[in-house]
Amino acid sequence: MAINTIIDEFKQVAANPKKQLLAYKAQGKKAIGVLPYYAPEELVYAADMVPFGIWGTNDKTISLAKEYCATFYCTIAQLALEMLLDGTMDELSGIITPVICDTLRPMSQNFRVAMDKKMAVIFLAHPQNRFDAAGKQFCIDQYTNVKKELEKISGKEITVDALANAIKVYNASRKARREFVKLANEHCDVITPTIRSAVLKASWFMLKDEYTKKLVELNKELAAMPVAKWNGVKVVVSGIIYDSPALLKALEDNHVAIAADDVAHETRAFRIDAPEGVDPMTALADQFANIDNDVLLYDAESAKNNRGDFVAKLCKDSGAQGLILFMQQFCDPEEMEYPYLKKALDKAGIPHIKIGVDQQMRDFGQAATAIQAFTESL
Numbered sequence: 001m002a003i004n005t006i007i008d009e010f011k012q013v014a015a016n017p018k019k020q021l022l023a024y025k026a027q028g029k030k031a032i033g034v035l036p037y038y039a040p041e042e043l044v045y046a047a048d049m050v051p052f053g054i055w056g057t058n059d060k061t062i063s064l065a066k067e068y069c070a071t072f073y074c075t076i077a078q079l080a081l082e083m084l085l086d087g088t089m090d091e092l093s094g095i096i097t098p099v100i101c102d103t104l105r106p107m108s109q110n111f112r113v114a115m116d117k118k119m120a121v122i123f124l125a126h127p128q129n130r131f132d133a134a135g136k137q138f139c140i141d142q143y144t145n146v147k148k149e150l151e152k153i154s155g156k157e158i159t160v161d162a163l164a165n166a167i168k169v170y171n172a173s174r175k176a177r178r179e180f181v182k183l184a185n186e187h188c189d190v191i192t193p194t195i196r197s198a199v200l201k202a203s204w205f206m207l208k209d210e211y212t213k214k215l216v217e218l219n220k221e222l223a224a225m226p227v228a229k230w231n232g233v234k235v236v237v238s239g240i241i242y243d244s245p246a247l248l249k250a251l252e253d254n255h256v257a258i259a260a261d262d263v264a265h266e267t268r269a270f271r272i273d274a275p276e277g278v279d280p281m282t283a284l285a286d287q288f289a290n291i292d293n294d295v296l297l298y299d300a301e302s303a304k305n306n307r308g309d310f311v312a313k314l315c316k317d318s319g320a321q322g323l324i325l326f327m328q329q330f331c332d333p334e335e336m337e338y339p340y341l342k343k344a345l346d347k348a349g350i351p352h353i354k355i356g357v358d359q360q361m362r363d364f365g366q367a368a369t370a371i372q373a374f375t376e377s378l
Contacts, residue, residue, distance in 0.1 A: 003221040006214055007195055014198040017052075017205045018088060024050045024207075025091050030154060032122075033095035034204075035080055035104065035111075036240075037264055037296060039124060040284045042166040042274070043147050044096075045208065047154040052092065053204025054080045055265055056359045058244050060088075068110040072330050075359040076241065077107045084115055094120035094153050096146060100296050102332055122149045128298040130289045139285040147281075163280035173208040174270035176215045181260065181267060183219055185318060188257030189228040194248040196258055200266045201243055233375045234259040236315045238341075239326035239334070241265040242357065247326070250368040254375045260318035262311050263326075268294055295337045307337070308344025315350045321378045323352040324371070330358075351378060 013020050024031055031050040034041055041051035056079035064085040065078045083089050095115065097108040112121045124146055127135040147158050180199060184191040191199075199218070203211050232255030242248075242263065251258070261267045274287035291297060293310040315323055323345060327334050338354065345352050353374040355367050 003190070003218065006218045006221070007199070009214060010202040010218075011195070011198040013202040013205055020205045021050075021052060021089075021091050030093040031091060032150065032153070033084075033089060033092045035095065035097050036076070037098055037100050037269075038126060038288060038291065039096045039098050040143050040146065041208075042163060042170050042280075042284060043143065043150055043158060045169065046158045046162040046166040047150045047156065048162075049093070049150070049154055050207055054083070054089070054095070055204065055241055055243075056080050057083060058359050060086075062360065068114055069107060073103050073107060074328050074330050076328065077103050079359050081107070081110060081114060084111070084118075090118070092119055094122060094149070096122045096124055098124045098126060100126050103330075120149060120153055122146055126288060130298070131300075136282075136285045136289055139288055140281050143281055143284055160280060164276070167274045167276060167280055167283055169209050169212070171273045171276065173203065173212040173215075174273055176212050176219060177203065177270045178267075179219050180215055180222075183222040185234070185257075185259045186227045187222050187225055188230050188232075188234070188259075190222070190225065192248075193251040193256065193258050194245070197243050197248055197266075203270075230257055231255070232257055233322070233378050234318070234320045236260050236262060236311070236318060236320045236323045237326060238262040238311060238323060239264070239357075240328045240331065242326040244357070244359070244361065244364070246361075246364040247357065247367060250364060250371045253368070254372050256324075256371065256375055259320040260314055262293075262314060264294070264296075295333045305340050305344055308341045309348075311341060312344045312348035312350055315345075316348065321351070322374065323350055324374070325352060325354045326357045327354055328358060329356055 021031055029050050031052045032044045033054045034051050035054050044051040056076035060079055060082055062075065062078045062082055065081040068081060069078055095111065097104065097111050099105040099108050108123055115121050125142055127138040129135045130139060151158055177200065184196045234257045237258055243265065272287055272291050274283045293307045295307065299306065353370060355370055
């Protein structure tokens, strides 16, 4: 299949998630909405249902959600609730609401109240102290509760074999996405920021076996091409999400390629595999325990600034000339981390810029000007 055809398929899915959802419903499949972060999608897949990512939207204005939450909640959470309230997500059979940040924790109850008569709402609390035996057991207990609720919705048992297979499917998908990110850096003349974002974004709306099959084909096509001779700027992008078409266009207008990312919506979601060949529920808990270098996760050695050093090393290893931090408005963890991240980047001699964003932004002139000035300085 021609490379442009594969890319166009991913772009269509990323731009029309509702159409994708309706297509699965037409096949007789139930879908479960999955809010950020680190929900065990493998359980949904093992129940023969479709995990459907909900990361807000760039296309709506907060209206109905104002009745349920404070204005200082991040727009990702507010717009996720907006889509559930206005009927956009009516085809879902339920949602999983992780509570790993200070906004999602109270918002989980807003979702529960708002969706009381419409769909099942499955609460998921991850352990912050996720390394020791008690933390892992707590994680297993939470995942077991999610499993039971999903079985009620699907009407079938999630077997050990089905979950073990789901872990293999997801590990294969994570591997393919890691390979794509590497190839995107090598072929940034073909994989522009807009295309890179669309390919990775599509993974949230597709069954992973279907998605991985297409991505492996795309990776094969890219690997056969000569490495790009890039005359523009290469950067690492960091933050929660930056999938706004206007922001991506601003990068392309200034000849910026993405060498790598430290983004929750992208690479942070597929950095770590789940162990295979062991009890599947334990494997999922171990996977969560092994995730690191995320501002939302507890770090017992935070004084060492390991995460800042990790991001600085990512910039150097990927060949990036600088870093752009797209910081979500009203995200306390990211705002509190910034001084430490800046310290690590400055120490490593890596130029960076911080741009405040949210999903209600409609005027990107200031952001575009900042990106232009930053790239010219590089």
